[in-house]
Amino acid sequence: MPEQIAATLIQALPYIRIFAGKTIVIKYGGNAMIDEELKKAVMRDLVLMRLVGINPILVHGGGPEINEAMKKLGKEPEFVAGRRVTDAETMEIVEMVLTGKTNKSIVAHLNGEGVQAVGLSGKDANLLIATKDTDNGDIGFVGKIAHVNPEIIHTLTNGGYIPVISSVAVGADGQAYNVNADTAAAALAAALHAEKLILMTDVEGLYRDFSDKSSLVSELTASEARQWIADGIVDKGMIPKLEACASAVEDGVPRAHIIDGRRAHALLIELFTDTGIGTMVR
Ligand SMILES: Nc1ncnc2c1ncn2[C@@H]1O[C@H](COP(=O)(O)OP(=O)(O)O)[C@@H](O)[C@H]1O
Numbered sequence: 469m470p471e472q473i474a475a476t477l478i479q480a481l482p483y484i485r486i487f488a489g490k491t492i493v494i495k496y497g498g499n500a501m502i503d504e505e506l507k508k509a510v511m512r513d514l515v516l517m518r519l520v521g522i523n524p525i526l527v528h529g530g531g532p533e534i535n536e537a538m539k540k541l542g543k544e545p546e547f548v549a550g551r552r553v554t555d556a557e558t559m560e561i562v563e564m565v566l567t568g569k570t571n572k573s574i575v576a577h578l579n580g581e582g583v584q585a586v587g588l589s590g591k592d593a594n595l596l597i598a599t600k601d602t603d604n605g606d607i608g609f610v611g612k613i614a615h616v617n618p619e620i621i622h623t624l625t626n627g628g629y630i631p632v633i634s635s636v637a638v639g640a641d642g643q644a645y646n647v648n649a650d651t652a653a654a655a656l657a658a659a660l661h662a663e664k665l666i667l668m669t670d671v672e673g674l675y676r677d678f679s680d681k682s683s684l685v686s687e688l689t690a691s692e693a694r695q696w697i698a699d700g701i702v703d704k705g706m707i708p709k710l711e712a713c714a715s716a717v718e719d720g721v722p723r724a725h726i727i728d729g730r731r732a733h734a735l736l737i738e739l740f741t742d743t744g745i746g747t748m749v750r
């Protein structure tokens with residue numbers, strides 16, 4: 469057994485060399501966030517990444533929790549092209565859930581694993597500046613990222629902290645905007661010159677045909693990803709995901725990945741194996 473542990477560590481060495489000192493932006497969402505055992509596994513992967521010298525930056529979702537809070541308040545969630553229709557009251561709920569509850573819960577979990585995590589929203593230090601997103605008509609206070617001010621992230625990572633970011637952004641007038649977490653993660657990855665963007669979700673990756681689970685796509689280019697969206701091959705939450713991967717790559721991030729957050733240690737498998745897992749956009 470000890471030999472096995474040593475052999476595994478040695479196997480990971482070339483990958484550790486590649487990624488040490490590099491920034492990796494991880495979007496954490498879906499089932500991996502709800503299941504407590506998986507949550508622990510994800511937190512430990514992040515701790516390990518940090519300990520081997522990688523800079524993990526965590527952006528989190530929380531769509532299911534927002535849905536639950538809305539329903540409790542008698543509101544029915546509605547989505548257009550994977551984005552939540554966000555009226556003023558919904559915006560307040562989104563901020564309370566994402567920045568207030570989900571963010572602090574992840575921070576507490578990470579700190580419990582022995583690292584120092586700091587929670588932020590896009591409002592902190594003007595990290596994420598948004599304008600109203602009208603690409604899909606008027607769907608309320610949904611934002612698209614106009615600018616990222618990454619200095620606070622550099623300050624935190626230089627100090628040894630893991631930043632944990634909720635995707636609530638701020639407009640020039642101080643208005644809060646609800647930004648899809650995949651979209652926010654992509655903008656951050658580009659602004660931080662990240663080595664990778666990794667989106668963790670509740671499917672294995674992108675399927676050519678969603679009804680056929682043997683049609684998993686292991687690799688595609690950013691322009692193919694754009695074409696797939698235009699052709700209507702993907703819908704629902706996969707639209708912002710593929711858009712996020714395409715725009716991160718177009719903006720200089722070498723690789724973007726969609727991986728299965730239901731699989732234990734998916735992050736480490738993606739980083740520290742030759743084949744990786746899920747779908748890669750390059
Ligand atoms: N072609 C496709 N391949 C994979 N998933 C797809 C596809 N088309 C639509 N989807 C949907 O996208 C979902 C992932 O997006 P979403 O539910 O927003 O995840 P998350 O909460 O992790 O951000 C999948 O669970 C699936 O229902």
Ligand SMILES: CC(=O)N[C@@H](CCC(=O)OP(=O)(O)O)C(=O)O
Pocket residue numbers: 496497498528529530531532534550551552562610611635646647648649650705
């Ligand atoms: C505009 C928009 O849709 N914002 C998202 C923000 C949270 C999110 O993206 O959460 P998941 O990654 O878990 O889906 C929302 O309100 O659900």
